[in-house]
Amino acid sequence: MDSLVASAARALAAGDPLGALKRVALRDDPPALALRGIAMAQLGDYEQARKLLRRAARGFGAHERLAQARCQLAEAEVALAARDLRQPVHSLDAAAQALDALGDRTNALHACLVAARRHLLVGDLVAAGVALDAIEVADDTPPALAARTELTRAEVALRRVRAASAAAALERAHLAAVEAGIPALIAEVGRVRRVLSVPSARMISAGSARPVRLDEIEALFASHSLVVDACRRVVRSPLHCTTLAGRPVLFALIAALAEAWPADVSRDHLIECVFRTRVADESHRARLRVELSRLRTTLRPLARIEATRQGFMLTPIDASAVVLLAPPVDGPAGTLLALLEGGESWSTSALAHALGTSQRSVQRTLRELEQAAAIRAIGQGRARRWLAPTLSGFATNLLLPGALPVD
Template identity: 55%
Template sequence: MDSLITAAARALSAGDPLAALKRVALRDDPPALALRGIAMAQLGDLTRARELLRSAARTFGSREPMARARCAVAEAEIALVTRDLGRSLQTLNAARTVLEASGDRWNAAHAGYLQARHLLLIGRLVEAEEVLDAFDAGVLPPASLVGRELVVAGIAIRRIMTEPAKAALERARRAAENARIPALVAEVDQAVRAFGAPAARFVTRDVERLLHLEDVERLLASDTLIVDACRNIVRAGTKIVPLAARPVLLALIRALAEAWPEDVPRETLLKRAFRARHADESHRARLRVEMARLREAIKPLAALNATKRGFVLRPHGAGSVAVLAPPVEGDHAEVLALLGDGEAWSSSALALGLSVSPRTVQRALEELAHKGQVEAFGRGRACRWIATSVPGFPTSLLLPVAGISS
């Protein structure tokens, strides 16, 4: 057993990359290259870290699959940190299989946690839970246990389940304190602050106020007909009508919900749905078509009645009608919400996280950059985007969930 390698590995587990580098900085053998790569990642030099890990994996060769898999897991974690989400899930799957077959339960469990973290970022909550349930959390190293509990909290938050989220954050806090790694404690503190920030706005004809996550949970459990402009759905109890792919219908029903129980003039609906400043007969004909489509779409939840000047919403059995809107709105709020986590994202990762085309995201980024709200660094495939000022609200309700009923 190489005592310097062992000591460096222990230093990295304790969150002390400088102590690790003192022991292996001048060595070029594969284990030392791998540990140097992890140390550089902990110090924030992710480009150099990736180079060292790839060099270590090549040097290990095909005769040492477990060592190569460990390097692959470390590189996949760097990809997650840099929000390069394109291929890291495939890499993690392959590496985890090798580690499990080799009996390395510790690193296999860490790879599983990273898989769940990746799946959470792209809104695949059921799959993230399945991955977490597939391994024993007790074998995780202390730092990974903190991350696992943050993933559990993230799943609960995205599902708007306050108590499970609080419990997971408390477990993450205790695990971070036990690990005695300041960076982990700071990460948990940041997650707790985000959890305590306003998560949405409650909008009716007479009232507009900010809601915390527990307020949103109570609202969703009520008999209110809710136009959820955070997730682009209409819901009443357990009945849900998705409108993410039908923005005109969403704009129309939001206008109707904000005015309820009053009707909405046709001119107002034209402006909200089509941005028509001067309505002509073609606009009015299109409005009739879209209102017919909306009437059919929301039939399980409500009716639409024509009035002398416009239309009015008539919910089936709901006690009231409200709109659930993001705390801060504007053009491309979803992109800003993802960038609001403070990390640097690639445009392809943003497209994956929002379930839209890369070109749609690129146009949004160009517009936001023109307004000074985001900035880019790097070129080509290395280009990353960050928010120039991080919004003071969590992204949990702004992000899409794959299978909204999950």
């Protein structure tokens, strides 16, 4: 490695992409192309970064497998930053195995971290945890890698509603980021730390509503209340827990009953909430009876649904109160805003993949948010990407896709 390439690599490690480009911008040899690609990624030009990294990988060829694997790892990380979730993960796995076999333990661990971050982004917390378990932060681990590892551990803990674990991981991430001396990394850790001090959801109980922080939500889950979690579509009591994630009609019913508790809910109001119609006929009433019967069966260990003169009311079995935990923004718009909150640009296809829904549904919601000036688009056609500002005063970790019940 010549002196200019070595100097450019040190500049990139310190978070100075412009300084790196000054040294290798006019060179087309594979090492310089790789460094230019990483620099362009740090500057936010992901498409150009991926082109440069692919050229570098081809230039190294099979006879320089270690350098080629490093380029493949860098390209996978750029794809993650660009929110291109359609790329297969087998190339990242192959690069990680090659790096480990060739003795580049640091980059092999970094590949595990990239895989964990990808799993976290699409909501697969189990796979993210497995990938993180393969990363051992030792005394000789580079501070930047240690900071990003602890930051990812904190984000997994946030999704699992474990405030204390998240705070401890963020403290370790902050110390490592300060040691690394990279301002952007320190700022990212600070952004996630602020999540612990701002509301993450709304708690509705006995006719009153108030915003709650993550530690309050964790305490609520440990209390003696029946919690109807609209962020995860889960109903939990001190002794039992059941998910209604795949049964939207049943969850709409239990959410309406929980919001009104301890009062009852009229039949017409339930029909309006669940079936989205203001004019109820006999077919709606018949279907309501069927769905309530299914809900009674599902909630049998948790609560009873009793008929009243006006409609129906919810009565918990092992709990002292009923609480509805609602997201800051209701509906699919809130989930989209949660994904866009990180500040990265997303394509429509990537949003649909992350949410597990169709592009057409995502496009409809995006148009509504754009008309409300909640998000903005950049680019045209296939190059169009979507951005949104952070929700003022709210952290939306609980809204991200694939959120699972607390275990």
